[in-house]
Amino acid sequence: MPPIIFYLLTLATFAAIYGTLVIGLNIQWGYAGILDFMYIAFVAVGGYVTSLLMMPPATPGMGETYILGLNWPFIPAIIAGGLCASLLALLVGLVSLNRLRSDYFAIVTVAAGLILWTIAGNDTPLVNGWDGISGIPQPFANALNLDINSYGFFFLGLCLVILILVYIFAERLYRSPFGRALRCVREDEMVAQGLGKNVFVLRMKAFVIGAFIAGIGGALLVTYVDAFNPSAWTSGETFFLWAALLLGGSANNRGAMLGALLVPVLFAEATRFLPTFNSSPQLVDAIRYIAIGILLLLTIRFRPQGIIAEPRFRVPRRLFHRIGTNLPVAVAANSTRPTIVAEEEKTDGK
Amino acid sequence: MASEASMHFTSAQTARQQATDNQSRSILLDVRDLVRTFGGLRAVDGCSFTVARGSITGLIGPNGAGKSTAANLITGFIRADSGSILFDGRDIVSMPPHRIAQLGLTRTFQITRELEHMTVLENLLAAPHNQLGESFWLGLFAPPAVRRQEEEYLQRALQLLRDFDLYALRDEYAGNLSGGQRRLLELARVVMTQPKLLLLDEPFAGVNPVLAGRLSDYIETLCQEQGITFLIIEHNLSIVERLCNTVIVMALGRTIAEGTMAELRENQAVVDAYLGES
Amino acid sequence: MQTLNLLLLSAGFGVITASILAIAAVGLSLQFGVTNYINFAYGDLLTFGIYVAFVCNQRLGLTIWVGLLAAIILTALLAWLLNLFILQPFADRGNSPIIMLVVTLGVSLILQNVILAVFGSQFQNYAVNTGRPLHLGPFLFTPLQLSIIGLAIVAMVGVHVLLRYTRLGRAMRAVSDSPELARVSGINTRFIINAVWVLTGALAGLSGVVLALNVASFTPTVGYGFLFVIFAAVILGGIGRPYGAMAGALIVGIATEMSAAFISSEYKDAIAFVILIIALLIRPQGIFASRGRA
Numbered sequence: 028m029p030p031i032i033f034y035l036l037t038l039a040t041f042a043a044i045y046g047t048l049v050i051g052l053n054i055q056w057g058y059a060g061i062l063d064f065m066y067i068a069f070v071a072v073g074g075y076v077t078s079l080l081m082m083p084p085a086t087p088g089m090g091e092t093y094i095l096g097l098n099w100p101f102i103p104a105i106i107a108g109g110l111c112a113s114l115l116a117l118l119v120g121l122v123s124l125n126r127l128r129s130d131y132f133a134i135v136t137v138a139a140g141l142i143l144w145t146i147a148g149n150d151t152p153l154v155n156g157w158d159g160i161s162g163i164p165q166p167f168a169n170a171l172n173l174d175i176n177s178y179g180f181f182f183l184g185l186c187l188v189i190l191i192l193v194y195i196f197a198e199r200l201y202r203s204p205f206g207r208a209l210r211c212v213r214e215d216e217m218v219a220q221g222l223g224k225n226v227f228v229l230r231m232k233a234f235v236i237g238a239f240i241a242g243i244g245g246a247l248l249v250t251y252v253d254a255f256n257p258s259a260w261t262s263g264e265t266f267f268l269w270a271a272l273l274l275g276g277s278a279n280n281r282g283a284m285l286g287a288l289l290v291p292v293l294f295a296e297a298t299r300f301l302p303t304f305n306s307s308p309q310l311v312d313a314i315r316y317i318a319i320g321i322l323l324l325l326t327i328r329f330r331p332q333g334i335i336a337e338p339r340f341r342v343p344r345r346l347f348h349r350i351g352t353n354l355p356v357a358v359a360a361n362s363t364r365p366t367i368v369a370e371e372e373k374t375d376g377k
Numbered sequence: 378m379a380s381e382a383s384m385h386f387t388s389a390q391t392a393r394q395q396a397t398d399n400q401s402r403s404i405l406l407d408v409r410d411l412v413r414t415f416g417g418l419r420a421v422d423g424c425s426f427t428v429a430r431g432s433i434t435g436l437i438g439p440n441g442a443g444k445s446t447a448a449n450l451i452t453g454f455i456r457a458d459s460g461s462i463l464f465d466g467r468d469i470v471s472m473p474p475h476r477i478a479q480l481g482l483t484r485t486f487q488i489t490r491e492l493e494h495m496t497v498l499e500n501l502l503a504a505p506h507n508q509l510g511e512s513f514w515l516g517l518f519a520p521p522a523v524r525r526q527e528e529e530y531l532q533r534a535l536q537l538l539r540d541f542d543l544y545a546l547r548d549e550y551a552g553n554l555s556g557g558q559r560r561l562l563e564l565a566r567v568v569m570t571q572p573k574l575l576l577l578d579e580p581f582a583g584v585n586p587v588l589a590g591r592l593s594d595y596i597e598t599l600c601q602e603q604g605i606t607f608l609i610i611e612h613n614l615s616i617v618e619r620l621c622n623t624v625i626v627m628a629l630g631r632t633i634a635e636g637t638m639a640e641l642r643e644n645q646a647v648v649d650a651y652l653g654e655s
Numbered sequence: 656m657q658t659l660n661l662l663l664l665s666a667g668f669g670v671i672t673a674s675i676l677a678i679a680a681v682g683l684s685l686q687f688g689v690t691n692y693i694n695f696a697y698g699d700l701l702t703f704g705i706y707v708a709f710v711c712n713q714r715l716g717l718t719i720w721v722g723l724l725a726a727i728i729l730t731a732l733l734a735w736l737l738n739l740f741i742l743q744p745f746a747d748r749g750n751s752p753i754i755m756l757v758v759t760l761g762v763s764l765i766l767q768n769v770i771l772a773v774f775g776s777q778f779q780n781y782a783v784n785t786g787r788p789l790h791l792g793p794f795l796f797t798p799l800q801l802s803i804i805g806l807a808i809v810a811m812v813g814v815h816v817l818l819r820y821t822r823l824g825r826a827m828r829a830v831s832d833s834p835e836l837a838r839v840s841g842i843n844t845r846f847i848i849n850a851v852w853v854l855t856g857a858l859a860g861l862s863g864v865v866l867a868l869n870v871a872s873f874t875p876t877v878g879y880g881f882l883f884v885i886f887a888a889v890i891l892g893g894i895g896r897p898y899g900a901m902a903g904a905l906i907v908g909i910a911t912e913m914s915a916a917f918i919s920s921e922y923k924d925a926i927a928f929v930i931l932i933i934a935l936l937i938r939p940q941g942i943f944a945s946r947g948r949a
Contacts, residue, residue, distance in 0.1 A: 062753055123936055130693050130752045131935055134890075138883055138928040145925045199517055204502075204510030204527065207495075211503045214492040217454065221486075222570060223478035223506025232513055266760060273757070313772040320764030327758055328745070340499045341548055342531065 036179050038292055043186035044247045045287035047193050049271050050280050051240030054197060056269075057278030057337070058206060059233035060213030062133040064265050065119070065140030066241055069112040071147070071260040073242025074249030075154050077108035078163040081250075101166035105246040112242025116235045124234060125227045140262055148257040159256020166250055186247055190284075193240055197280045200236075209233055210278075263316070267291055270319045274326050276333030285335055290319070403430040405574055405606050406482075411450055411460035420446040422630035424460070428574065428623075433600050433607040435621035437614065439651050443630040444610045445487065448578050452484045453477040465573060479506045481573035485580060489559040493552030497543055497562055500551050501534035502527075504569035534569060541565045541595065557588045564592065568599060575599075577609045581616050589613075593620050614638075626651060660793055665916040666909055667794035673908025674807030675866045679881070680888035680900035681814055682858030688831035688895025689851045690746065692755035696737070696763040697859060698882030699770075702875055704730040704860030705867040706770055712781050719783045719868070726860040734856025735849060737762060743848070763879065771875040778872040803865045810861060811901060817854075818897065827851055831895050884911070884924060887931035893941020902943070906930075 048070060055061045081104045084096030099107075123135045148157045165178065166185065173181060200206050212219045212226050219226050249255045271290035276282020294315070326333065406428035413421040421443040428434045438444050449455040451462055453474035462470040469477050492500050508530070510516045510523040538544040541561050546554065551562060560580065567575055577596075581589050593616065599605045611617050617624060618638045626634045626641060628650040634641055641647045683697050707729045708722030745758050786798035796804075818824035829837040830847045838844050866881060867873045888907045892899030907927055915923045934941075 060753075062756070123932070126936060127939065128752075130756050131939060133753075133756060134693065134883075134886060135932050135935055138886075138931045141883060142925050142928045145922060145928075149919065149921045196517070199519070200513075203516030203519060204508045204523070205513055205516030207499065207503050208508075208511045210495060211492055214494060215490050217474075217486070218490045218492060220454070220474040221452065221478055221484055222504050222566075223475050223483075224511070225475050236513075263764075266764065269757070269760075309776050310772055313768040316764050316768040317772070320761040320768070323761035323764070324741070324758060327750075327754060327761070331754075337494065339548065339550070340496050342498070346528070346531070 033176075033179070036183060040179075040183045040186055040251060042288050042292045043183065043190045044244055044251065045268070045271070045291045046284040047186075047190050047247065048241060048244040049268055049275070049283040049287040050190075050193050050197050051237045051244060052268050052272050053237075053278065053280060053283040054200070054240065055233055055237035056272060057283070058201065058209040058213065059230055060129065061124075061230060061234055061237075062129050063136050063234065063237070064133050064262065064269075065136040065143075066237075066268060067260045067262065067265040068140040068143050069116060069238040069241035070245035070248065070264075071143075071255075072112045072115055073105075073108035073245030074255050075108075075147075075160070075245075076111040076242070077104045077246035078160055078249050078255065079154075080104040080107055081164045081166075082160075082162070083164065101250075105166075105243060108246040109239040109242035112245065113235045113239040116238030117231070120231045120234045124230050137262060140265070144257055144260065144262075155256075157257055159254060159259075161254040163250055163253050163255075165253075182251065186251075189243065189247065193243070194280055194284070197240075201280070205232075267319065270323050270326075272333075274322060274333055276335035276337065278337040279333075279335055282333050282335035282337075286333070289334075290322075294318070404428065405430040405465055406451070406608065407461075407463040408447075408451065409461045409463075411447065411462070412458045413446055413450055413455060414458055419630050421450060421457075424627065424630065424632050426625045426632050426635055428606060428608050430606055431600065431604055432622045433596065433609065433620055435617040435624040436608060436610045436627065437612070437617055437624060437651065438627035441629075442627040444627055445578065446630075447627065448484065448576055448610055452482060452576060475506075478570070481571075482576065483567045483570050483572040483574075484576040485563045485567055485578055487578045487582065489556070489563050491551035491554065491559050491562055491566075493550065495551060496548050497551055497554070498534060498538065498547040500562060500566050501537060501569045502530055504566045505530055506570060530569075537565050537569060557584065560584060560588065560592065564595060568603075568605070571603075572605060574606045574608060577607065577611075579610055579612065581611055581613050589616060596620060661916050662913060663793035664795060665912045667796065669909030669912035670905075671796070671800050671803055671869060671908075672912055673905045674804045675862055675869060676885060676888050676908050677901045677904035678807055678810050678858050678865070679862035679885045680892065680904045681811070681897045682855040682862065683885055684889045684892065684895060684897050684900035685827065685831070685851055685858075686855040687889065688897075689827070689834075689848055690742075690755075692746070692752040693759070695756060695759040695882070696766055697759075697855075697885065698878035698880070699763050699766040700730055700734055700856060700859035700878065701863030701866060701881060702770055702873075702878030703733055703766065704863035705873055705877065706774060706875070707860070708864045708867070709774075709779055709781065712783070713779070719781050719864075722781070723861065723864045726864045727857045728860075730860030730863070731853045731856035734852045734859065738849060738852040767875055767879055774875060776874055778874055780872045781868065783868065799868060803869060806861065806865060810858065814854075814858075814897060823847075823850060827854075880924070883931060884927040887927045887934065890931060890934045890939065891942060893943050896941060896943060899941050899943045903941070 048066075051069075052063070052066050055063045055066070079095050080097050080099040081101065082094050082096065083098045085094040119136065119139055123132055127135065147154050150156065154160055166182070168178065171178070171181065208219070208224050209229055209232075211222065211224060212229050216226050219229075252259075267290060268287075271286035272283055273286070274290060275284070275286020275288075404427045408427070409425045411421050411424040412419065424443065424447050426436075436444055436447070446455065450457045451469075453469065453472055453476070457470055460470065461468060464477070464480060464482055467480065469480065469482070472480075492503065495503065509526050510519065515523050535544070535547070538547050541564070543558065543561055543565060546558065551559070554562060564577075564580070580592060584592065596607055596609075597620065600607060609617070609621065622637070623635065624638055624641055625632055626644075626647050633650060634644050634647045636644070679697075679701060683694065686694060686697070704726035708719065708726040711717045711722035711725050712719050741762060742755070742758065746755060750758070783799065785800075788795050788797045789801075816824075818828055826837070826842045826847050827850065829840065829842055830844050830851075834844055837847070863878060866877070870877070884907060888903035889900050890903070891906060892901065892903030907930055910930060911923050911926045914926045
């Protein structure tokens with residue numbers, strides 16, 4: 028395979044995986060307004076669990092204590108990975124989601140993520156500490172028996188299938204009354220309560236569902252890269268995904284996928300081609316993060332809704348006609364989406 | 378101890394008695410001896426009143442009388458230190474606000490709180506509680522029952538919008554509405570929940586006379602045609618006089634009188650505390 | 656007996672950590688009290704101070720104490736500029752605390768990585784003589800560590816005097832308690848907010864340098880890593896309560912050091928995080944508040 032094709036294949040695969048991850052984050056933040064800074068920990072849990080379940084027994088004498096030798100097939104393993112991530116979210120949410128306002132909850136998530144990260148790194152028997160795990164079986168590799176090149180295309184196809192499924196799932200959720208209730212909670216918690224919505228339960232559901240998708244994406248990520256250690260899931264990685272979501276467009280899944288394409292993939296990869304100065308590759312990394320930071324600030328300042336804004340709700344034409352309304356025609360609403368209004372500015376009518 | 382046990386028995390008995398009395402006498406809301414302290418301040422200090430079914434009841438009082446706190450206590454946004462609140466025979470004093478709303482007691486807020494980044498129509502569609510589609514699985518798979526309910530809500534919402542003359546704005550972001558339109562939207566939204574009791578927190582504050590007239594008409598129509606009971610906290614006494622059958626007066630955290638406006642004008646305590654000032 | 660000695664020894668180390676922590680925590684607490692949003696870039700202000708002192712000490716050949724002074728002044732300046740040109744404009748547009756948090760995150764990313772780009776990620780240290788460890792009863796301190804504690808005490812006393820006995824300090828407390836009331840009383844809240852940022856920056860710079868002196872070697876991420884330990888102290892003491900922050904720092908500092916006597920020292924930070932989570936869950940208003948604020 029010519030290198031350029033291989034390179035594009037890699038980019039496309041990462042794009043699909045990150046797309047899945049950012050959609051999951053969107054369900055937490057875009058739908059429900061939950062600020063979750065431990066998202067990457069859910070990704071890690073999914074990745075670790077899936078890999079450990081799929082690994083065959085270790086060669087005796089190798090001293091790898093983390094290998095369970097269960098040899099699971101891929102599909103049960105990835106579902107288990109998603110479920111374990113959800114379980115973690117359930118624990119964190121049950122303990123803290125109800126009691127804290129959003130920014131304090133964010134701090135708890137950072138702290139929780141850091142604790143998990145520290146444990147993963149130091150408690151070596153668990154997931155092999157800072158060295159991490161490797162030698163992860165490729166999904167369906169035995170069943171298909173493809174050569175390396177063809178397998179690459181297969182895996183891309185697998186990621187795309189999962190991405191499409193996740194996208195359809197997320198879109199259905201958004202348009203459903205459940206999604207509407209989530210957005211109601213996001214917009215104004217007190218109003219939501221006053222309208223009979225159980226804010227805590229709704230938030231928990233969004234948190235757990237988002238974590239499940241993170242776990243799925245994590246499983247794909249780790250099986251693709253075939254090596255995983257704590258340096259791959261520092262809290263900085265969460266911010267990458269965050270920047271992707273904010274830039275691409277919060278609260279809508281096409282924006283999420285666009286952001287996933289732009290930030291982790293194009294951005295990160297394109298900067299790889301920056302001439303490596305006589306300095307280290309760390310310089311390139313640093314510049315990358317500086318640019319992310321600037322991008323974040325610019326986005327919040329000039330385009331807080333992101334590149335693709337959250338779509339405006341309109342009743343589907345067919346449904347509208349079926350109701351058989353002979354009500355007067357509405358004035359076409361092409362107005363702009365309201366920007367955040369400070370509390371003092373909310374005055375009453377003249 | 379025996380005496381404590383019998384006291385406990387008696388108060389439970391009293392509560393049940395109250396409940397049956399309420400239902401037979403058609404008292405929808407029965408507030409007794411509410412107390413709520415903040416720091417050292419007794420914001421509500423023994424507040425008791427009743428709201429009759431099908432009435433438009435006003436709640437007035439000088440600033441700092443504890444009206445807003447009472448409203449928050451009744452709707453569950455703040456927990457009372459002591460006292461009881463019986464709504465349609467049920468004790469709601471320790472219920473969370475969303476449960477109280479589900480029982481049919483909804484409210485508006487002093488500063489309008491619309492769901493800004495959602496359209497006017499969506500604001501209404503989000504309003505009904507216990508929608509079938511709000512559960513995760515039913516929402517995801519949208520069986521015919523869910524779709525039928527959605528259509529029903531849509532029809533009701535569109536009709537409400539037409540009644541409130543907001544129909545043309547149905548696809549507009551709620552955050553882009555003018556102040557007067559927001560007031561109407563808030564009212565329409567709570568009406569969409571088909572409440573038994575609607576608590577309006579200063580709905581006429583800063584509202585021009587024309588809009589005030591419209592709002593009053595809506596409230597009267599809703600009360601007569603749909604049987605919604607209203608409890609309105611308001612400062613504008615002429616509106617209260619025009620609109621409300623019964624008026625409750627609060628001052629310094631407690632209720633000092635209850636009756637028609639005419640009766641209250643005769644009441645010296647009320648005049649001293651409140652009416653004399655305006 | 657062995658255990659007791661070990662405990663006392665680690666309690667001593669805890670006091671040093673607490674000293675460093677107290678300076679930082681007071682700074683953050685003051686700033687949070689006045690601005691009402693969480694500042695994720697605070698740790699990087701510490702890092703900035705550390706590297707200012709580093710330049711003075713290792714690149715310009717000055718003593719570390721000159722570096723310390725430079726760190727205090729320049730970090731104060733940076734904090735003031737950050738607020739003036741970035742944070743205040745965002746806050747003025749009515750952004751919610753969540754959005755402001757993300758803004759500070761962006762600032763943190765930029766600040767941290769600019770330092771990384773300039774200085775590289777390798778471990779650096781100061782050229783300073785720690786002196787031989789002295790036995791003070793059951794405790795073991797080097798003269799350098801004693802000066803750290805001394806500096807902390809001086810800083811705390813200075814802050815106390817400022818807040819209690821100067822007009823500026825009283826105005827700061829007023830704005831922290833109730834911005835609207837302060838404004839109505841004729842206090843120029845804009846000016847006070849900027850003044851608080853200057854003070855915060857100064858404390859951050861000081862705290863950074865003593866942190867670096869204590870851990871001996873540092874990288875550009877050292878401030879950010881310390882941030883959550885600072886959060887733990889601030890939350891424990893109650894946001895906006897500088898005296899609470901001092902107490903919180905003492906508790907967190909001693910608790911983390913003493914726990915390290917029993918479990919592996921790599922988990923020291925994790926202990927702080929656990930304290931942070933527990934504090935947020937059980938008593939987010941801090942251990943000294945009489946009523947809830949969070």
